[in-house]
Amino acid sequence: MxxxxxxxxxxxxxxxxxxxxxxxxxxxxxxxxxxxxxxxxxxxxxxxxxxxxxxxxxxxxxxxxxxxxxxxxxxxxxxxxxxxxxxxxxxxxxxxxxxxxxxxxxxxxxxxxxxxxxxxxxxxxxxxxxxxxxxxxxxxxxxxxxxxxxxxxxxxxxLKTAGEYDRLWRAGQARQIADWLVGMNGSRSATIKLNDLFSIGRVQTAVLALIADRRRERENFKPEPYWIFKAHFENEKGDWWGAWFKENQTRILSEQDAGAIREKVENRTGHVVSVEKQKKNQAPPLLYSLTDLQRDANSRFGFFAKKTLSIAQALYENKKCLSYPRTEARVLGTQNISLVKKIIDKLSLSYPKTFQNIVPERVNEKYKRVFDDSRLTDHHAIIPLAPLPQQASADEKTIYDLVMKRFAAAFHADCEYEQTNIVTQVETETFHSQGKRILKPGWRTVYGMASEKKAGSEDDTEDENLPPLEKDDPAKVIDTKIEHKETSPPPEYTEALLLKDMTNPARYVAENELKQIYRGDIGLGTQSTRAQIIETLLMRKYVQRQKRYLIALDKGCLLIDTLRGFEKAKILTSAEETARWEMQLNRIAQGEESGQTFLNNIKTFIHDLVDEFKSGKIEPAKAAESSPLVQNPPTTYGKCPRCGGDIIEGKKGYGCSRWRKEDGGCRFVIWKTIAGKKTPKSAVFQLLQNGTTQKIHGFTSKQGKKFSARLKIDLDQENLQSVVFDF
DNA sequence: GCAAGGTC
Missing domain, CATH: 3.40.50.140 (Rossmann fold)
Known part of the structure; x- marks a missing residue:
């Protein structure tokens, strides 16, 4: 039977x-x-x-x-x-x-x-x-x-016994319940209190706080002027530029001081004090996690995180030429080596140039930079699996190329270069020059040499080949340069930058004990949800896209201000606090903390949160005092001083909306660039409100001289030149 | 009408 x-x-x-x-x-x-x-x-x-x-x-x-x-x-x-x-x-x-x-x-x-x-x-x-x-x-x-x-x-x-993973299940359930409690109670409290639909969540609110804080920091930022002094040296071996420094300082705080240095060194001859040469290796970049790919695609091609995800998903799902995209790993597993070898063989036929310089010894489990089991979680890094099919779209090709080149680069040799640091002294003043010479390009051949230059840091001394100088060589000063600069506020958030801060809230965490955060294992949201979180903030009208930037709107700032006004609820606006939350979940998964204790703490928090909203008074006046409520970035900048029309932003200037092609109309305009200096928006407001501005630095005269001045409106001038300097 | 986490 x-x-x-x-x-x-x-x-x-x-x-x-x-x-x-x-x-x-x-x-x-x-x-x-x-x-x-x-x-x-x-x-x-x-x-x-x-x-x-x-x-x-x-x-x-x-x-x-x-x-x-x-x-x-x-x-x-x-x-x-x-x-x-x-x-x-x-x-x-x-x-x-x-x-x-x-x-x-x-x-x-x-x-x-x-x-x-x-x-x-x-x-x-x-x-x-x-x-x-x-x-x-x-x-x-x-x-x-x-x-x-x-x-x-x-x-x-x-196979393991399923029960071995009970702790993980408990941690997961605690995560779900905690997020649900915060979401339901927080969103309803805020919505009722503020009389408009507001959503609150562990991740979205902390991310919104980043963006809102950035807007406020920028609005409150007061640029400080400083000057950089550079000298051009020459001897029989060649010429080079050096930037003035004293101890660790390269900024000069007044124009007079810079002038004094010029007085002191101009036309003098000094000498080379030291020449230091260092050979350095730069390893290939790590393979892509989804967030890394989204960041790169955003900063290089302006792709939104959501767009990159859907393209990568299509390449994975339909075109079958990329691996699973929603991964946070940046490495492969040791068991993937034979797969990698096959892929390299396959892609070498389609992309021979990119793969011709692969170092076979790096396709080996001993190469821990790429093959590291200890740094894997659910999925390995994103890699190409097959050549890109012919019918792929241009956007798909863009994303595929990024991944394919990263993959190829990973198995190339390190880039070797020689860095030279030279100090030149004239009288008692010292100048620094740095040179960089690529000895072996290694993985950089994949990208071509053009992309090698990094974004220029502010004291970018000439990063080029220096003459073959030696200690005690003479150095005649043949030219000098005083550069006027201003400290700049933290940059507006692009998606790339936001994704970076979401991946790595470490910079908001002061304590070293939170090692996991430092290792980047913990972030705000996950690979699968970060793009979606950004979309939620946009949908709620907390945040607005302006070109490549994400700007907090009044509604978003209001929510953050309100929460910050409450003793307990304000932890929702802190990336650090929510990262701690995530760590507790990890401890539950490790069996070091009970899910019940965690949830009891959350419930207490929910009680407090709701109580604060119930009893809390929202006094706009008081809120404005402690942290002024900011205005939405306006579509009009003010009233035209000549005709009272609206001033709107055009391509080259802020002009009167009553301008007409046919008969001219009112042609009042504040140019976006005045004497070589980009006109700050704050100056536009000041001009339209008060008819004048604060002193603005960084103009360049027709003779090439830098100068500072106020701007003011002079209606006696012609329409197109109504804004004049006021010394 | 509310979250965050998955996937398509």
Missing amino acids: EVKKSKTLILTEKPSVARDFALALGVKGKKDGYLENDDYIITWAVGHLVELFEPQDYDPKWKKWSMENLPILPSHFHYKPIQKTQKQLKIICRLLSKNTPGQVVIATDAGREGEVIARTILLMGGVPAENLEKSEKTKRFWTSQALTPQVVKAGMDS
């Missing part, structure tokens, strides 16, 4: 992984929502299939948004299917119940959320909790490697 053999059911996080398993295990029978043969059933989730109840699912009174019904703190939390994917959930649940005698293998991604995705599905499928404990019935497949057939088979041969 034949007993029907029980099958092993494998649950993956997404269809593509199910395909990898099917290939490795030779499962070919395609069914609706799963694959099956005599030994295996392979089915898949589509990310999360299950979500937490909504407030009104616990109690109908929570349907209405009202202060008296807050806080929302259910005593137990329940899950329900996500509507969009309920069909697939039903299929999995049916398979689970049909397969009761067989084994279940959890093969969702190796991480906290992967665990949550699987556990919530098993919960809905009625898999008893005891099946997860020390049972042969439910197993966990765990690897961070790319799912080649060898990796899948090896993983299936070393």
